[in-house]
Amino acid sequence: MKPNARIASILPPLLPLLVTMGVFEIAVRSGWVPSYLIPAPTEVFRSLIDDRVELATAAWTTLSSALVGLLLSFSAGTLFAIALSTSDLARRAFYPYAVFFQTVPIIAIAPLLVIWFGFGQPTVIASAAIVSVFPIIASTLLGLKSTEPALVDLFALYSATTRQILYMLKIPFALPQIFSGLRIASGLAVVGAIVGEFIGGGGLGSIVDSARTQQRIDRVFAAVLISALLGVVLVGAVNFVSALALGSWHTSERKTS
Amino acid sequence: MNSDLHPGQRKSGAAVVCEGIARAFTGTGLVLDHITFQIQPGEFVALLGPSGSGKSSLLRLTAGLDRADEGRLAIDAGQEAVSRGFVFQEPTLIPWRNVLRNTTLPLELQGWNIDRARTRAEEELRRVRLADFAARYPHELSGGMKMRTSVARALITRPNLLLLDEPFAALDEPTRHALQQQLREIWAALGMTVLFVTHSISEAVFLADRVIVLSPRPARILLDSAINLPPARAAPLRTSLNYIQEMSHISAAVPNPEANA
Numbered sequence: 218m219k220p221n222a223r224i225a226s227i228l229p230p231l232l233p234l235l236v237t238m239g240v241f242e243i244a245v246r247s248g249w250v251p252s253y254l255i256p257a258p259t260e261v262f263r264s265l266i267d268d269r270v271e272l273a274t275a276a277w278t279t280l281s282s283a284l285v286g287l288l289l290s291f292s293a294g295t296l297f298a299i300a301l302s303t304s305d306l307a308r309r310a311f312y313p314y315a316v317f318f319q320t321v322p323i324i325a326i327a328p329l330l331v332i333w334f335g336f337g338q339p340t341v342i343a344s345a346a347i348v349s350v351f352p353i354i355a356s357t358l359l360g361l362k363s364t365e366p367a368l369v370d371l372f373a374l375y376s377a378t379t380r381q382i383l384y385m386l387k388i389p390f391a392l393p394q395i396f397s398g399l400r401i402a403s404g405l406a407v408v409g410a411i412v413g414e415f416i417g418g419g420g421l422g423s424i425v426d427s428a429r430t431q432q433r434i435d436r437v438f439a440a441v442l443i444s445a446l447l448g449v450v451l452v453g454a455v456n457f458v459s460a461l462a463l464g465s466w467h468t469s470e471r472k473t474s
Numbered sequence: 475m476n477s478d479l480h481p482g483q484r485k486s487g488a489a490v491v492c493e494g495i496a497r498a499f500t501g502t503g504l505v506l507d508h509i510t511f512q513i514q515p516g517e518f519v520a521l522l523g524p525s526g527s528g529k530s531s532l533l534r535l536t537a538g539l540d541r542a543d544e545g546r547l548a549i550d551a552g553q554e555a556v557s558r559g560f561v562f563q564e565p566t567l568i569p570w571r572n573v574l575r576n577t578t579l580p581l582e583l584q585g586w587n588i589d590r591a592r593t594r595a596e597e598e599l600r601r602v603r604l605a606d607f608a609a610r611y612p613h614e615l616s617g618g619m620k621m622r623t624s625v626a627r628a629l630i631t632r633p634n635l636l637l638l639d640e641p642f643a644a645l646d647e648p649t650r651h652a653l654q655q656q657l658r659e660i661w662a663a664l665g666m667t668v669l670f671v672t673h674s675i676s677e678a679v680f681l682a683d684r685v686i687v688l689s690p691r692p693a694r695i696l697l698d699s700a701i702n703l704p705p706a707r708a709a710p711l712r713t714s715l716n717y718i719q720e721m722s723h724i725s726a727a728v729p730n731p732e733a734n735a
Contacts, residue, residue, distance in 0.1 A: 367566040370539050374560050375583040375631075385582075389570055466570040466611050 256435040264439040272424065276443050279410050279420035282338055283447065286345025287406040291399065293346070294353030299383070301354075302361035312358070319351035323409060327416040336418050344413025349402035356398025360391025393467050396459040403451035411444055421447075487516035487667035488551040488634040490536060495545035497531055505531050507692035508545065515552070515634075518661055518668040520678035523688030524729065529671040530563075532693070533639050536669060551634045559628030559666075561638040565620035567612040567627075573599065573619075574608040577626045584631070591630075598626040601660060618649035622656075629660065636661075638670045642677070651709065654681055658707050675728060679720045680707055687727045697727035 238258040244250040245257040252260070265272065297315070301308045323344055330347075334340040364387050372382050414422025421440045428436035463470040490513040497506040505528040513519050523529045534540040535547055537560050549556045567576045577595035582588065599605045602622040612620055621641055628636060638657075642650040658681060661668050672678050678685045679701055687697040701720050703711065711717050 365566070367562050367564060368568065370534075370537075371560070371562070371566055371579075372583065373539060374537055374558060375580045377583045381583055385579075386568070389568075463570075466613065468613075 253432060253434060256438055260435040261438045261442065264433075264435040265442070268436065268439065272421075272439060272443055275419075275421045275424050275440070276447060278338070279341075279407070279414065279422065279444065280447050280450070282341040282413070282420060283345050283403075283406040283410040283451065286342045286409060287349055287399075287403055287451070289342065289346040290350035290402060290406070291353055294350045294398075294402075295357050295395070298354045298357035298361060299388075301358055302387070303379075308358075315351060315354050318347075323348050323412050324415075327412060330413065331416050334417075338417075338419065340417030341410050341413035341419065341422075344417070345406040345409035348409030348412070349406040352398040352401040352405065353395075354398075356394045356401075357391060360394030361387050363394070364390045392462055393469055396455060396463070399455045400452055400459075403455050404448045407444055407448040407451060486551075486554065486632070486634045486665055487514075488549050488554075488556055489513060489515050490635065490667065490669065491546070491548040491550070492532075492536075493546045495532070495535065495542045495547055497528070497535065497540070497542050499531075502691070504692040506535075506542070507694045509688075509693060509695060510545075511686055511695060511698060513667055513669065515667055516665050518658075518681065518683045519670070520682035520685045521669060521671045521688065522675065522678045522685050522724065522728065523673065523693060524690050525673055527688045527690050528693035529673075529688060530639050532688075533637050533669065533671050536635075537637050549635060554634055556635065557631050557633045559631060559633035559636045561621075561624050561628045561636070561641040563640050563643065565612070565617075565624040567620055567623055569612050572609050572611050573604060573615070573623050576612070576623055577630055579627060580631050594630055595626070598630050599623075601629065601663075602626045602656065616649075617645050618653060621645065621653060625653075625657065625660070629664070632664070632666075634666050636666050636668045638668070640671055640673065643672070643674075650677075651712075655708060657681065662705065675721055675724050676712070679703070679717060679724060680712065685724055687724065690729055696729070697724070699724065699727075 241250070241255060242258050245252050245255060245260075256264075297311075301312055326347070327340070327344055330340045330343050334343055368386055368390070369382065372386055377385070410420065411422040411425070414420040415426050421444045424440045425437050425444075428434075428440065460470050492512070493510050495506055495509045496504065498504045509532060521529050521532065531540070535542055536549070537558055539560075549558075551557070568579065571579065574592060574595050577598055578586075578588065578591040581591035581594060586594075596605065596608065599608055602625050604619060604622050604626060607615065607619060610619075612623070615623065624641065628638075642653050645653065654677060657668075668682075670678070670681055672681075682701055683705075684698070684700050686695055687699075688694070689696050703716055703720060
């Protein structure tokens with residue numbers, strides 16, 4: 218990408234951010250907005266610099282918990298969806314519980330996770346996995362059920378085994394939907410990890426919680442900003458893998474000239 | 475009947491016996507109304523009928539992709555095992571496989587070594603004049619190229635029964651004519667039995683040595699007629715008197731949809 222083109226692609230999302238930050242800076246400095254509600258952006262940056270070591274350590278803890286949680290939800294969710302796709306009876310029997318599971322608020326079951334897994338990272342990982350599993354199940358199942366019937370006929374014509382149909386046709390065909398679910402799940406895994414850290418301790422969630430009680434609103438904003446960046450990093454990683462896997466053939470990843 | 479056919483038609487074709495085949499579907503009711511016909515090894519037969527008449531249903535039964543409610547359908551390849559190739563209405567190519575890997579797919583499913591399968595696929599791609607496009611992905615191909623890939627894939631197992639379900643219907647006329655001629659040449663070279671479903675009278679007459687005309691649903695056989703044209707079919711044939719007479723003969727048996735409107 219040429220430098221001019223790079224600037225042109227960055228400028229549209231950057232401009233509203235800079236304008237909003239400028240407005241808030243003026244609003245807080247002029248006393249129109251009390252600084253205990255919204256900090257001046259420069260205060261947030263000061264906190265980011267002053268507390269950089271603590272924030273970086275916490276960010277790594279949160280990211281690693283979110284990643285492990287995402288890997289767990291991806292493995293379990295994909296296997297569960299494959300199992301459901303093989304039988305209408307299994308789907309009718311178990312899918313409603315997956316939907317029900319999704320509707321239970323994580324903040325309500327987080328204390329239970331502490332009882333089961335104790336304080337610390339296992340609870341945080343479990344929280345991240347629980348929050349992020351449903352989009353993976355739903356998207357993978359949709360993808361596996363959307364295989365073109367004529368292609369299934371083609372495989373049947375050559376007496377393909379169930380395993381061949383699954384690995385050579387259904388899973389590759391479902392990849393665009395699987396990546397779509399993974400994109401949603403990767404953002405949710407960070408949310409789940411932060412919520413888990415509120416209760417289980419550690420990471421950015423813990424910093425947000427303690428800064429809140431200390432009225433360090435600038436620190437809360439700094440931690441929130443970093444947690445949002447973690448979500449962006451995870452979604453970016455999924456996008457990268459998706460482009461590698463689908464770039465040669467799927468419309469969603471094909472480069473247009 | 476085989477002895478009446480030209481020397482290209484021979485050896486490796488399968489015989490098809492279809493006796494009193496009936497098939498009904500929920501919602502549409504009876505689709506095939508006790509169809510009976512036989513196809514000799516190496517014959518090129520066109521199954522002609524209006525849209526929705528049940529031609530494709532009959533082809534799916536012959537392919538083993540569906541089961542009849544009544545009747546008997548037998549395929550006999552003599553000493554050889556029955557091997558079917560199927561060309562669908564759409565090219566049905568796998569989008570993440572290039573032309574070569576789409577062509578090797580049937581052999582991969584049958585457990586062939588990939589290098590052997592590639593060698594065979596290259597041969598089939600040369601046959602359908604796609605050897606230079608082996609590395610291309612389906613989205614990089616024209617409609618005609620996609621369909622030629624589909625034909626190469628159907629041929630790779632060296633089937634003794636080739637089934638085609640209106641494969642050229644969506645193509646422009648020059649491409650369709652070129653592919654019809656190519657298919658005829660392939661059949662002459664390989665000698666498999668061909669059952670070709672179409673709703674086009676001109677296509678049926680140009681391609682086949684025998685045309686079976688089906689009625690609107692529920693399908694019954696209205697006409698089963700040999701086509702008396704020379705075995706080598708090329709573009710000039712389309713304007714010949716014989717061709718036009720054969721088309722008129724078949725056309726007279728095809729029901730006019732306006733008559734029932």
